[in-house]
Amino acid sequence: xxxxxxxxxxxxxxxxxxxxxxxxxxxxxxxxxxxxxxxxxxxxxxxxxxxxxxxxxxxxxxxxxxxxxxxxxxxxxxxxxxxxxxxxxxxxxxxxxxxxxxxxxxxxxxxxxxxxxxxxxxxxxxxxxxxxxxxxxxxxxxxxxxxxxxxxxxxxxxxxxxxxxxxxxxxxxxxxxxxxxxxxxxxxxxxxxxxxxxxxxxxxxxxxxxxxxxxxxxxxxxxxxxxxxxxxxxxxxxxxxxxxxxxxxxxxxxxxxxxxxxxxxxxxxxxxxxxxxxxxxxxxxxxxxxxxxxxxxxxxxxxxxxxxxxxxxxxxxxxxxxxxxxxxxxxxxxxxxxxxxxxxxxxxxxxxxxxxxxxxxxxxxxxxxxxxxxx
Amino acid sequence: xxxxxxxxxxxxxxxxxxxxxxxxxxxxxxxxxxxxxxxxxxxxxxxxxxxxxxxxxxxxxxxxxxxxxxxxxxxxxxxxxxxxxxxxxxxxxxxxxxxxxxxxxxxxxxxxxxxxxxxxxxxxxxxxxxxxxxxxxxxxxxxxxxxxxxxxxxxxxxxxxxxxxxxxxxxxxxxxxxxxxxxxxxxxxxxxxxxxxxxxxxxxxxxxxxxxxxxxxxxxxxxxxxxxxxxxxxxxxxxxxxxxxxxxxxxxxxxxxxxxxxxxxxxxxxxxxxxxxxxxxxxxxxxxxxxxxxxxxxxxxxxxxxxxxxxxxxxxxxxxxxxxxxxxxxxxxxxxxxxxxxxxxxxxxxxxxxxxxxxxxxxxxxxxxxxxxxx
Numbered sequence: 237x238x239x240x241x242x243x244x245x246x247x248x249x250x251x252x253x254x255x256x257x258x259x260x261x262x263x264x265x266x267x268x269x270x271x272x273x274x275x276x277x278x279x280x281x282x283x284x285x286x287x288x289x290x291x292x293x294x295x296x297x298x299x300x301x302x303x304x305x306x307x308x309x310x311x312x313x314x315x316x317x318x319x320x321x322x323x324x325x326x327x328x329x330x331x332x333x334x335x336x337x338x339x340x341x342x343x344x345x346x347x348x349x350x351x352x353x354x355x356x357x358x359x360x361x362x363x364x365x366x367x368x369x370x371x372x373x374x375x376x377x378x379x380x381x382x383x384x385x386x387x388x389x390x391x392x393x394x395x396x397x398x399x400x401x402x403x404x405x406x407x408x409x410x411x412x413x414x415x416x417x418x419x420x421x422x423x424x425x426x427x428x429x430x431x432x433x434x435x436x437x438x439x440x441x442x443x444x445x446x447x448x449x450x451x452x453x454x455x456x457x458x459x460x461x462x463x464x465x466x467x468x469x470x471x472x473x474x475x476x477x478x479x480x481x482x483x484x485x486x487x488x489x490x491x492x493x494x495x496x497x498x499x500x501x502x503x504x505x506x507x508x509x510x511x512x513x514x515x516x517x518x519x520x521x522x523x524x525x526x527x528x529x530x531x532x533x534x535x536x537x538x539x540x541x542x543x544x545x546x547x548x549x550x551x552x553x554x555x556x557x558x559x560x561x562x563x564x565x566x567x568x569x570x571x572x573x574x575x576x577x578x579x580x581x582x583x584x585x586x587x588x589x590x591x592x593x594x595x596x597x598x599x600x601x602x603x604x605x606x607x608x609x610x611x
Numbered sequence: 612x613x614x615x616x617x618x619x620x621x622x623x624x625x626x627x628x629x630x631x632x633x634x635x636x637x638x639x640x641x642x643x644x645x646x647x648x649x650x651x652x653x654x655x656x657x658x659x660x661x662x663x664x665x666x667x668x669x670x671x672x673x674x675x676x677x678x679x680x681x682x683x684x685x686x687x688x689x690x691x692x693x694x695x696x697x698x699x700x701x702x703x704x705x706x707x708x709x710x711x712x713x714x715x716x717x718x719x720x721x722x723x724x725x726x727x728x729x730x731x732x733x734x735x736x737x738x739x740x741x742x743x744x745x746x747x748x749x750x751x752x753x754x755x756x757x758x759x760x761x762x763x764x765x766x767x768x769x770x771x772x773x774x775x776x777x778x779x780x781x782x783x784x785x786x787x788x789x790x791x792x793x794x795x796x797x798x799x800x801x802x803x804x805x806x807x808x809x810x811x812x813x814x815x816x817x818x819x820x821x822x823x824x825x826x827x828x829x830x831x832x833x834x835x836x837x838x839x840x841x842x843x844x845x846x847x848x849x850x851x852x853x854x855x856x857x858x859x860x861x862x863x864x865x866x867x868x869x870x871x872x873x874x875x876x877x878x879x880x881x882x883x884x885x886x887x888x889x890x891x892x893x894x895x896x897x898x899x900x901x902x903x904x905x906x907x908x909x910x911x912x913x914x915x916x917x918x919x920x921x922x923x924x925x926x927x928x929x930x931x932x933x934x935x936x937x938x939x940x941x942x943x944x945x946x947x948x949x950x951x952x953x954x955x956x957x958x959x960x961x962x963x964x965x966x967x968x969x970x971x972x973x974x975x976x977x978x979x980x981x982x983x984x985x986x
Contacts, residue, residue, distance in 0.1 A: 326701050327862035334860070363738065363764040364860040365974035371854055374975065379849030384977075385772050388763040389738040397760050404779015410845070470785070474745060474754030484740040485709070486861060487702035599740035600749065602759075 240297035240449040256433035259308040263321040286438040287445030292538040296448035296566040298428035299336040322489040333362025337424045341372040350416040351378035381415035391598030394570035402456040418457040423571035430490035450568025465608035468518035478601040500543040518607040532576040534596035535562035615672035615824040621665045631808035634683040638696040661813040662820030667913040671823035671941040673803035674711040697864040704865045708737025712799045716747040725791040726753035756790035766973030769945035777831040793832040798946035805865035825943025840983035843893035853976040875918040893982040907951040909971035910937035
């Protein structure tokens, strides 16, 4: 994992958010000083009421310097809100994404001597071709060895489809001469690029207080030795009648999210059956092995972890990594689950042989899950 | 395959294009009647000079009624050029994409009784989640049987990565109870959504005269019986120092393409080695089997087929399907190669056992290839 270039505390981040909303409103409706102050009080109350607070998220990272800046006239920002009350258009956001991710991928691979057979680039926050993955592979002279797959626009659960794709590549064993027999998966999520501070709904304030940027890489191979996880089972399902509960759509000012309040409840309904199915698919005991398991739950928001804990009767110890990743970094979309996996791998308190059940959620509503065993 | 709702002859299409450019210029610079007529003559000359003509493309399909309409004030169009000289913003284009593709997928699967184990949705022309694939699967009640993978933003060559992903899924054999052991691949390309008639460069006129919409579905399975192809080998490479030759970027007015004039020449350089490698990988003879092969060449433009023919010393007969698909439908981005495959499958003149070599190109520059054998 690599931390984004900029980072703020959640307190700073929420103050910035309030200021951004005030400026957007002021630009759109030419507020006078009194109106501006009135609106500021209103938005601060709203943020206090519905945003994710400092008790659940300590810091959030971003690839754009905007988050340290409240000079809203600065035209080299995405959020130059005096000129663009929604923030700049989608083109400018995509260009910033492309620059930041190109830099990350170059640095991520700078000490890598062998090209992977496959590189799966996962993101739902920026689409420019050639992608940063293609640029890196070409610049390293790996163009004939490394195949690139874009696993784009699958939202927060994308690590599981990426693993599913990687598993197939490993089984195919189609490795070009000179390449290492491994599939690299690289997540680059720049969620901070997709705010629209001119929309002051509670829904948008929740989203804007929760999401953050994240970068992480890991590998999948047939090799069963050394540090890592064995993948025992992967599973996915779409919750009936829930298509409208969460949307993520390429729009005029970046990408636009909608998020219904009842997402945790809708996900909860089929969850016990889903988890039971994963244990069966993996050939594990849904009772004995369950109680020994650690759970990597994508922290869509703080509520979803609480909901999953209650529903599956989990102890706090079983979801420590999920809570601490949310606390340390916020919701980094698809990059979050891999960050949780790294924590579990590094955690000496999680013994070798421990089953690790992962859950992630996204538009569909889609529930994705995996069952690993820690080596 | 399903034809898009609207279709025009290339002559009509080029006349529409000229008219659109005149209106965009007129809206941007408030031209008077003389200036408008002067600009019209200029743009018609330019189109005649650089656009793909009626001799190479007969018709192009589109999912938006705009192409039959030159009332530029109509606000229910994407190209309401009196109000929006670039056409409407990316949000409106994405919404139209989502509607059209939802309709197509519903109809495509209406008579399908068994859910596929996997559905790979391939597109580089619209990203909205839940996707049309997720909507269809949910509405058919297949949410627990069919896993959905978005293979997005890989440009014209995406059918080959999609096949590569599908091959892995088939090898994994992870089929949920009730699902058919097959992977469906569905391409939905709405290239006609991404024009900007305010940019009058030869490069943009080439692009705007070439691309069209296309929808197609096919399946991959372990089953080696019946009509179809056996997949013998897949291969991909990135051409060195060619990243700038072709770009496809999510922007303010849909997606923006850049296309250097020398793309055919850059692709040509490594092509002979690439094709030779594919025959070797497939265990076929690069001389004897080569001369018996049929070639499915993605018709990026008419020139690329000519270039490939010359470079590999192919006869016209060996590329018939590639030329006729371009002639009948235009360049439908990633949907084009599968249309060519269908033609070859339907063509009684191509005997069972014939090797079919496919080539497709896109940003990177990436060259993708496959070697099939017709059953």
